[in-house]
Amino acid sequence: VEVGTVAFTGNAVTIEREVASLVALDDLDEFTAFVGTIEPPLRRALVGYYGLDVGREAAAEALAYAWEHRRTVLTLEHPVAYLFRVGQSRSRSIRRHFGTGHLPVLAEAADAMVEPGLHVALMKLSDRQRAVVVLCAAFEWTLDEVGTVLGVSRSTVQRHLERALRHLRVSLGVPAEP
Amino acid sequence: MAPDPPPRRPPDRLAEDLRAWTEQAGPVPTGEILARAGRMAPIPPEHRPHARALVGMAAAMIGVAAVIALALVLSGQTTPTTIAPASPGSGAPSTECDPAAISRAFAAVLPQTWQGAEPIDARFEVVGCRIRVTVSRLLTADEIARLTRDGNGLVDVVEPRTGRDS
Numbered sequence: 001v002e003v004g005t006v007a008f009t010g011n012a013v014t015i016e017r018e019v020a021s022l023v024a025l026d027d028l029d030e031f032t033a034f035v036g037t038i039e040p041p042l043r044r045a046l047v048g049y050y051g052l053d054v055g056r057e058a059a060a061e062a063l064a065y066a067w068e069h070r071r072t073v074l075t076l077e078h079p080v081a082y083l084f085r086v087g088q089s090r091s092r093s094i095r096r097h098f099g100t101g102h103l104p105v106l107a108e109a110a111d112a113m114v115e116p117g118l119h120v121a122l123m124k125l126s127d128r129q130r131a132v133v134v135l136c137a138a139f140e141w142t143l144d145e146v147g148t149v150l151g152v153s154r155s156t157v158q159r160h161l162e163r164a165l166r167h168l169r170v171s172l173g174v175p176a177e178p
Numbered sequence: 179m180a181p182d183p184p185p186r187r188p189p190d191r192l193a194e195d196l197r198a199w200t201e202q203a204g205p206v207p208t209g210e211i212l213a214r215a216g217r218m219a220p221i222p223p224e225h226r227p228h229a230r231a232l233v234g235m236a237a238a239m240i241g242v243a244a245v246i247a248l249a250l251v252l253s254g255q256t257t258p259t260t261i262a263p264a265s266p267g268s269g270a271p272s273t274e275c276d277p278a279a280i281s282r283a284f285a286a287v288l289p290q291t292w293q294g295a296e297p298i299d300a301r302f303e304v305v306g307c308r309i310r311v312t313v314s315r316l317l318t319a320d321e322i323a324r325l326t327r328d329g330n331g332l333v334d335v336v337e338p339r340t341g342r343d344s
Contacts, residue, residue: 035208047203056203063206064214115195122199138196168192 031070034079035063041080041139045149046087048134049127050095057094058087065090081149121171128152129164136161275307283332284309287325305334312336 042062047055062083066073076082122130128150135141135149136157143157150157168174284304299314309332311325316337325333 032208035206035211039206043203043206044200047200052199052203056206059203060206060210060214063211067211067215115191115199118195118199134196134200138193138200165192172192174192 027070030074031067034066034070034074038066038079038083039063041141041149042083042087044139045080045084045131045135046091048131049084049088049150050091051122051130054091054094055087058091061090061094062087078148081151084149085151115172117172118168121168124171125164125167126160129160129167132157132160133164133168137165279330280304280307280309280332283329286328286330287311287333307332309333310336314338 039059043056043059046058046062049055050058065086066079066083073079073082125133131150132146135146136143143154143161147154147157152160284302287302287309301312303310303312309329311333313335317325317335322335325335
């Protein structure tokens, strides 16, 4: 794996294997490559879990932690799962800043081409349901990969996914698949 | 006139909509990460005192404080009373002032109820390093001797007629 050319493939296991091969490189280059690999899945998982503002902040804080503890983090078997926990821990203070009880929307979100009812529909889901549906339905993570990051079993992920899709269909007025 | 609502996307494009929604939270560049890490830069390991060393330092400080406190207590208990009893009736002021001795003397003379031949009013007060007893009549030699003895020589008696210390 060459520094700077690592791309997120959508497969967390592959990513972690690639990250493990980067350990021998110099600190900053090594970390830049690490961020290029780990940032997209980590951010998506945290955004799915906490929403746009809090999720991105949590991802940034978790990656800052990763830089501070890079000697340890870069050798982990599942850095995304580990940093997801770090992001969860850091999210407590972030949520106090952004407030709780709602799913914040970034200011520029209004211009994005997103289904208008999707944000409200996602707000009605639980954190885990939202994370699961984002990671599985949008980014094609496997149930096992999502389970590893969220710390739940494959069957739990599947149950969350089914419920989340059902709720989203109802909220968005989409007929059930045959 | 209200603006037109944004067009709804086809309902079968949930995955694409979810991706678009998620990616609104832009990527976190390495520069931002390093800036955040710099903001909360940890103490380098070589400068970071080990937790065990901190505990040791705290224990040592507590130990030193305990030794000092013990020494103070013991010195308070073992300091000899330096007030030499004055000769009875002399009223000679002691050159040393020991609050503990004053307290003991004060407690010793207060129970004197002056149930002698005649009742007497007496006012007790600590003046400097001595106890001044102001009485309402002249005292007998025995009464003065008893006050002086009980007060360990620290008592000065002020009688009404002379208006001066006995």
